[in-house]
Amino acid sequence: MASWFARTPARFWMLAAARGSKVTDLKPKPLLIGRLAKLAGVKPDTVRYYERVGLLPKADRKLSGYRVYGQASVKRLQFIRQAQALGFSLDEIKRILGLHGEGKETCCCVIAIAEATLSDTEEQLRELQAFRDRLKQAVAEWKRSTARRRKCHAEFCDLIEKTEIQRLPARRYRLGGRIPRSKGQ
Incomplete structure (x- = not known):
């Protein structure tokens, strides 16, 4: 899914510039859990579960206690859903995300897991x-x-x-x- 900036028409940016707004002022607001879930195609309980088991980093919290997420969380949830659609278990996905978080190569791990899944x-x-x-x-x-x-x-x-x-x-x-x-x- 394209980012909010990529989907926004050029005329919007021109109007914003004409009004004196800066592009940096127009960053997407942090997402609350319901909006994040909707954008990623999951339920809020799924987001909470993924956070609890370590698939999704712990969210920052507002003073009110609400969880707030960034655009990276949308991409991460979409990756998790795509990996599940390909037959990867949540444990396998967690391993892949862990390697990514450590800055290590993930593709070799994905191939090894996929070969084992294919054999099974x-x-x-x-x-x-x-x-x-x-x-x-x-x-x-x-x-x-x-x-x-x-x-x-x-x-x-x-x-x-x-x-x-x-x-x-x-x-x-x-x-x-x-x-x-x-x-x-």
């Missing part, structure tokens, strides 16, 4: 395809067996109770990465 994704696809094949075979068998009878003869459903398909590993999947399990699971 390919393994997940193999497991899911094998499971799909077994389930497809079971469904065909279930259709044949239920066509011959009209009623289940088990406590709940004999189709499930008698099936010997091994379930998928305890991992949960999403395209492009891992979904962390919640504490209750």
